[in-house]
Amino acid sequence: MMDVGKFRLGGELSDIEVVVNGKKLQLHRFPLYTRSNFFLKEFAKLTLTNSIALESFPGGIDMFTIIADYCYNISVDITVDNVVGLRCGAKYLEMYGSGNLYEKTGVLIEEILSNARKGKDLPLLVKLIASIPKYKTNETTKHALDQCCSALVHYWNKTQFSTTAIEQIKRKDILAIFMHMEFEFFISLLKILKRKSTNSDALDALVSEYILQDLDGDAVNSCNGKELEVSDKETETRVLESGQAGSTELPVAFSSEKLERVQKLLDDIQPNISQGAASKWLKPLLEAYSQVDGSDIVLGSIAAAMVNQVDGDSILKMSEDALISFAEKVNPANLSELTKDLIAENLVKRVDADHLTAAGFMKIIRRLELHQASCQDNLLYVLSLLNSKSDGLGEADLKECLAMINMKNCSVKALRHAQQTNSIPADLVLIAALDLCEKLQEKYDASAQIIQDQEKEISSLMLDNFGMLRNDVSPQRHSKQVRVSSHSNFYASPTRSDSRSGSSSSTSNGRTVDGLWSDHTLTQSTNSLQEHNTKLSEYLHRQRQTKLWK
Template sequence: MDSASTKAISPFASPNTGALLKKKIIAWSLETGLPASIHVSVGGKIFSLHKLPLVSKSGYFKRKLVDLSSVELPENFPGGSETFEMVALFCYNSSFPFDPFNIGALRCASKILEMTGDFSLCERTDLYINQVVLQSWDDTLIVLQKCQTLLPWAEELLIVSRCVESLAFMACMEILDPEHKKDWPVTSLQALTGHNWSSELVKEMAGRDLWIKDLIALPFVFFQRIISSLRRQGMKEKYVSPLVVFYANKWVLSEKTHKFWENSDLKDEYNDVNSRISEILQGILELLPMGEKGSRVIPASFYFSLLSRSMSLKVSNESNIKLQNEIASLLHLAQVEDFLLPEKSVDFITSTPEFEAMKKIVMINMAAKNEEGYVVAELWDRYLCQIAMDPKLEPARFMELIEIIPMADRETHDHLYKALDTYLMEHPQLSSEEKTSVCKYLNCQKLSQDICIEAVQNEQMPLRLIVQALFVQQLHTHQAFKECSDSFRYIHCGEFSGSLSSSRCQIPRSQNLEESPFERATNIGPPLGSFLQKDSSTKRSDFSKEDYESTSFRLQALEQELVSIKQSLMKNVPKGTDSMSFRVIGLEGKTVVKKRKSLRHVNSCISLSWASQRKYASRILKILRKINMLGNGKSKIKKAASGVSSTSLACEGKPLQQMYNS
């Protein structure tokens, strides 16, 4: 509370005290016949008083007025002239009311003026503090706030300590709620788990309990001591830590508070505001629980916000390192939206302090070899999707960033594929060799079925990776068909309804890319053409029992057809050559790079309606036929609707299977 507000509500500013003191002085002069010959100067105001009332109640005046008739009190006299008016009234045996606004200053003033003894001002003010103030939450808060201007006397007289301990005790009782006065649970940070940091949301949460709102309004020097007292008195950390977070949100993270301090009279220069916030931030770090204890009660998003603020204020490097280590320990609990990113106006993202901090955090986490490394790997790959947009990011640098996470820690490469796709799209000037080098980390066997289909269709990717994705997708299809075929052998037609409950057909671990399903197809079934020409709109009810029983043979026929296509392709390789490679060349000799739209979602579950499976099989056949025709040099690719020039595939090098295996 500022000084202007204090004058507005404090009884010190009331003219009644001054008027009453004048009446007492006049009455004493008339009663004793002695003039007011002692002059006391305090706070720029001079009081003319009688000697006997002063020396009878104050040891200080008793010593000073032996040879002097005027006394000047210390410039920082507690409460200034308003408090001394009340002290003078007490010396003239005039009663006046104590209240939380004046009791602290009166207690400090009585100490300085040595007003001790029975029924002295010291004794009476102490009694009021213990029996009245410390029994009330609001009165204790008022006295503690007034103590800001009463230091160091308020500390020496234990006024601050008594108020702090009283508030902490009453806060504990508020949490325990022995009288069951509350109809709602105590505010916690559980609602913030899994969400981005929002200062407005946290502010709203802090305002739900008035006692929390009161505590976080205190100066940090007092708030810090209350938190220590709460822990000392046994309050659980899940109730203490939210108070620290709420305080940091109000005084460190809130832009409104920053702007208020900039425009207020409490600062001399802008840098003073930053210094004040930096001081509070470093104090907050001392109050926060660290390690596993803190991760259970404080959301990771808060630490990221605090680190971002710390870097913008240029707080000491020691504080930043402490925050980075804490974030690294709970990185698996974070979201990619929490990760630090520089301002959008920055051109070279990887040269910013924010990116360097994130890189260091991930490296610390990797060095710790946590069990949750796969979570951090996925977060880092998703973060790279945003970093890949940097137009100045060189391929070698991007490859270094990918290598920060060991490839073995990546359970899925879906997000890595998206990062590579974004990088290739934002850097169309890359050569085919650079594309191949950047994409060498991608393992198509760790792609989900949808992403694998997208990779097959993505002309930005190197052709070698497209062929790998094609074979992996065939493995997915073979596995799905095998599961479907097995299901018909054990399930009666009348009892079967719906599709297989599988959201993703995994490739058996024992099966690698070198074991192509083409080479394991031995059964001969009906021609694939007759299977694909069947009406795609046929319903399940139209299938006879014989149709169900012959499904497995038809599926095997699909594999046989693919085998024949492969053999036809291999026969077209010119004699004397032992390798075949492909290049995508425009009609004008320029490489064509085009972003393809990803296919609509293809569910890997196999249903009784074979329309979706026939469409998917037809898509694979079209791709292989296209390669075959282009290998013969006889195909002509139609122009795209967007006006992009058509492309052709030239065969030069080793066979398809050998190229894939390499």
């Protein structure tokens, strides 16, 4: 077989010019049309020119050069980094058939997918995914991405591999590949994975780890006034005043771009990140950026997306505008009772520190449905203090707030504070106090009735036990009397030998039967008494568990 490879680089005897994205290559028709149906058809169309232009060729001139070498029987390496580009180029040039380039690229891709479904060589799969954006989106790249996502999800969906899958996600080599992906492509990848996945644990771990790595050396390390680690390219910083000693330096570019990436991840993917995983970056993030100008809206959105993972300290570090943004973005139905309590307690701390305005309080309370009884005392306390100031709430706002606070659920302490500040209408405080008295009276009456019913039941159980004991003891006394009488008659009236023998036998049998009956009766009565006592003890124990007996 003639070695045509030697003509490839020198260009001797070239009879066709191929222009790829504006760059020219001097090639030969024979090697090209033996491998490519595309060139076979294009050569047939040529009449006056010996040039063919390939527009928008996948991978450009670099990828076409590798494919041209393949056509000249020059050995080429098909790797995970170039297999998608080679497959796209092979499809473009219609290089089909047994042993041709399209088939060979398919073999490698299928091998990677097959191993990934078993949890093997996952870095190769992630590399394969990462290589797809380098080529213009087309049918081949879409199909490759879909197949890769299906293989990865197939592994994730196997519950027996869930822990291992999460550990794989946290591997530095795998996570580094994800981190180097274009962010928009990464978002689209996560959406596909979420749509296909039935077990979201690995996906949630991936999002959390991505955020943590993205913020590493930035917001995460800026807590408690520590200086951030900034690279040489990130020299532009701003000094932020904080309540603690020292200062925090934040890169201006980081404070906007990274926050927006985190917000987009949480809003678009809506991962279910556990509190343990979120604690690594959420609280440091909120604390670090709470003083950055223009970050309030984004921080509020992030806190809203992670609503039930936000603790009280993190909420307190947020500015009033960030808390308002949080209230506007969050779905009140997603708020747990614990989070509502934390928010109400946070408002108390803010108003005590004079860091809460009446307008801000109105915006927050209008949006958040803090209807649970545990929040009412705190809300009334905040309202009382705010309205006692010179710039307190207007009459309309006060009425609106009072309509949202159920004063019937307020405690004596909260009502007394409202009365002492003289900031809440006295008639409303009086009505609430009367309602509280009525409620307490109802509870007292109900408790008294419960006590009476319990005493009656206890007395009944005790009488039943006493009566059962008295009835169980009398048959035993009767049996002893009968037994003594039979013994005396036996010794007092001797008879003939056969009579004595029969009488003795009769008496002996009677004594045996009588004794067995007595022992059995005694055992029954004892067991019955123990059973009743056990029931009584259990009953008393249950009553002690109620609030009334505590």
